[in-house]
Amino acid sequence: MEITRRIYFIVLGLILTMLIDLYLSSSKNVLIFLAFIRILGIFIAFFYRIIYDNYDKNIDYNTTKTFWSPFKNIFVIIAAIEQAFIMYYIKFSYDLQSILYIIEQVSMPLFVYLWIRRIEKEDFSVLQYIWFEVFDSTNDRDLQSKRKDELLAQLYAPEVFVPLYTGRLLSSVAFKEAWSQFQYNLIMFIVVNFAGGFLGGFRMGIFSLCISRLSIRLRTKLFQSYLQQEIGFFDTHESGKLLSRLNHDTQVMSSTVANNIAQCIGAFVRFIGTLIMMIKLSLHLTIACLIGAPLILIVAKISGNAHRRISEKVQDLSAEAFEIAEETIQTIRTVRSFGNENEELKRFENTLQQSYQVSWIQAILTSAQKWFVELAQLCMSIVMLAYGAKLVRDNYITGPDLLAFIIYELTLGGILSDISQIYTSLMSAAGASYSVFDYLDRKPMQKPSGIIQPHELQGDIEFDNVSLVYPARPDEIAIQNMSFKIKSGQTCAFVGPSGSGKSTCINLLERFYDPTHGKILIDGREIHEYDHKYLHKKIAMVGQEPILFNRSIQENITYAKDNYDETTIIQAAQQVNAHGFINELINGYNTKCGQRGGHLSGGQKQRVSIARAIIRKPTILLLDEATSALDPVNERLIQDSLFYKRDSQEPRTVLISAHRLSTIERCDKIFVIHKGHLIEQGTHDELMTIENGIYHELVRRQRMNIDDD
Numbered sequence: 001m002e003i004t005r006r007i008y009f010i011v012l013g014l015i016l017t018m019l020i021d022l023y024l025s026s027s028k029n030v031l032i033f034l035a036f037i038r039i040l041g042i043f044i045a046f047f048y049r050i051i052y053d054n055y056d057k058n059i060d061y062n063t064t065k066t067f068w069s070p071f072k073n074i075f076v077i078i079a080a081i082e083q084a085f086i087m088y089y090i091k092f093s094y095d096l097q098s099i100l101y102i103i104e105q106v107s108m109p110l111f112v113y114l115w116i117r118r119i120e121k122e123d124f125s126v127l128q129y130i131w132f133e134v135f136d137s138t139n140d141r142d143l144q145s146k147r148k149d150e151l152l153a154q155l156y157a158p159e160v161f162v163p164l165y166t167g168r169l170l171s172s173v174a175f176k177e178a179w180s181q182f183q184y185n186l187i188m189f190i191v192v193n194f195a196g197g198f199l200g201g202f203r204m205g206i207f208s209l210c211i212s213r214l215s216i217r218l219r220t221k222l223f224q225s226y227l228q229q230e231i232g233f234f235d236t237h238e239s240g241k242l243l244s245r246l247n248h249d250t251q252v253m254s255s256t257v258a259n260n261i262a263q264c265i266g267a268f269v270r271f272i273g274t275l276i277m278m279i280k281l282s283l284h285l286t287i288a289c290l291i292g293a294p295l296i297l298i299v300a301k302i303s304g305n306a307h308r309r310i311s312e313k314v315q316d317l318s319a320e321a322f323e324i325a326e327e328t329i330q331t332i333r334t335v336r337s338f339g340n341e342n343e344e345l346k347r348f349e350n351t352l353q354q355s356y357q358v359s360w361i362q363a364i365l366t367s368a369q370k371w372f373v374e375l376a377q378l379c380m381s382i383v384m385l386a387y388g389a390k391l392v393r394d395n396y397i398t399g400p401d402l403l404a405f406i407i408y409e410l411t412l413g414g415i416l417s418d419i420s421q422i423y424t425s426l427m428s429a430a431g432a433s434y435s436v437f438d439y440l441d442r443k444p445m446q447k448p449s450g451i452i453q454p455h456e457l458q459g460d461i462e463f464d465n466v467s468l469v470y471p472a473r474p475d476e477i478a479i480q481n482m483s484f485k486i487k488s489g490q491t492c493a494f495v496g497p498s499g500s501g502k503s504t505c506i507n508l509l510e511r512f513y514d515p516t517h518g519k520i521l522i523d524g525r526e527i528h529e530y531d532h533k534y535l536h537k538k539i540a541m542v543g544q545e546p547i548l549f550n551r552s553i554q555e556n557i558t559y560a561k562d563n564y565d566e567t568t569i570i571q572a573a574q575q576v577n578a579h580g581f582i583n584e585l586i587n588g589y590n591t592k593c594g595q596r597g598g599h600l601s602g603g604q605k606q607r608v609s610i611a612r613a614i615i616r617k618p619t620i621l622l623l624d625e626a627t628s629a630l631d632p633v634n635e636r637l638i639q640d641s642l643f644y645k646r647d648s649q650e651p652r653t654v655l656i657s658a659h660r661l662s663t664i665e666r667c668d669k670i671f672v673i674h675k676g677h678l679i680e681q682g683t684h685d686e687l688m689t690i691e692n693g694i695y696h697e698l699v700r701r702q703r704m705n706i707d708d709d
Ligand SMILES: Nc1ncnc2c1ncn2[C@@H]1O[C@H](COP(=O)(O)OP(=O)(O)OP(=O)(O)O)[C@@H](O)[C@H]1O
Pocket: 235, 470, 471, 472, 473, 478, 496, 497, 498, 499, 500, 501, 502, 503, 504, 505
């Protein structure tokens, strides 16, 4: 039960006893006293809320929770003492109805058990179902569970009876009823309270289970969606932000929303139950009570919308802070070498501070809403008490029934207040969920992969009038109208000044991007017609900055296909002259490479990544500055074994992008690229004959040791 309601319960129990004791004779004074106590309660709740919300949504979430928990317990203990105090004064009895009720309560855990079994069996949860229904999401359309809500409703049922028996108990004391009646009331009081608490525990267990499952599913789906996106998506979306969505926003979604939906169902069940009981007790009083209800719901709607917008902003800002932290940690060597730690810290803190300021608005809004709801409830209570007192005096309703009604009215007020808060929280979570759903629903821009998987791939390559504009730079053409052909088994090179478009050609062959215009053909078929996995088995690439995984050297070499025997792994390492240095490491092939291969030298990383590429025996090998970190001796050895003096049994087309022109002189064909255009092509000797040619000039400059930029 919510803390503020517990306080009201305690205060009200005492006031009602006084009220009845006074036989409503001086109702005016009692009303004034009641109003005073409730206003006091509202102020306590108001300030409690401001502090709690403010701490809760900001920096140190867990510490704050731990800090406030004992206070919550104090309220609960006071409520327990109050209930014990009431019990002390009471007498009771028992009949068939209570037996039936006990049977119903005992059957509840069975339902719960069956429910969990069903969730496990069908691999979805009621919360997911409701979530996707509520937010009309396009995901998990297969989620169907129509009957779970009913079971959930049963779990909330006992709480509906709590006010009835509390009211009866209190009136037993006040009106000094017969012992048997008293006994009955007490048994029912104990049963409903016990059952309510017992099932409450089950509910919480089930919901935490559902939250975990929901969170796992959301994260997996989001991660899956990320992995399907084209490379251009990652150029335009910072990794920190994507990770923040994956880690933080999905958590907010699953916990806040799942919890609130759970409460929402409970509140709805209790609302209906309480309303029925109230109507049964007195229709007139019920109508008098409900006059203020629509106002509460309208305010909830307005503030809910504001919360959604604020929450969106808070999530964006925290994603930004996450991005800063992630970037700084990844580039810590650069940050350290510039001594820029404090500036990075300031950037991080400033972003968090901005979200803190937004949180303040959110906290004030929550408090104001709570205040309004409480005041509306107070007005409803005053109207009801005054009118109720009149009805009792005119003998339209009995004293005990009025008592029960008063407690129902308070419960209803609490439920309405809960509903308004639940709505607000749901809207906040909806704000957090927008970008998650945007990503979940995003369809990759790249053409879907084809299905062809020819038994033999020859390795003929053709660029037919290819142009590319990178998504991150839509106003610049990276390469334009490029056409060339490479025959199977040839070793070719791209040369040209830095930024001319060499890596772009290699990226296109890896299908990181699809050409904006023109076609790329392999063995006469367009590259996108090939099956994704097949294509990447046949085309291997070693990039400019080889990235290794934080796994062993062996696992890195066998990445994505780990059924190689030891001899094959060693052969691949020997081919790139890496076996020697790997053997010298204490753990040999089992040595961990560190994050992004940080435990190895630049040259060692390059050799391991070339071994990773060639172990798959690719038909097309793409090397983008892949040997730039090696010493000339090692570089020549590797180049000889990979392409210049390779085993002719293995037909392989090799494409190299290189700055050190001496390393590509022996190539079958050299393509000279300048500012995104293919300017010259031919063998080294042919190109050297072109007077004032770019290649000629590049070679001349390199021989004279002049920077080619
Ligand atoms: N992911 C990207 N998004 C936007 N623009 C890019 C991207 N990658 C490269 N570019 C731009 O495209 C142009 C060609 O770049 P590319 O990497 O192909 O050059 P390069 O010839 O390989 O250079 P280098 O020899 O320095 O590696 C450059 O102007 C570069 O700034």
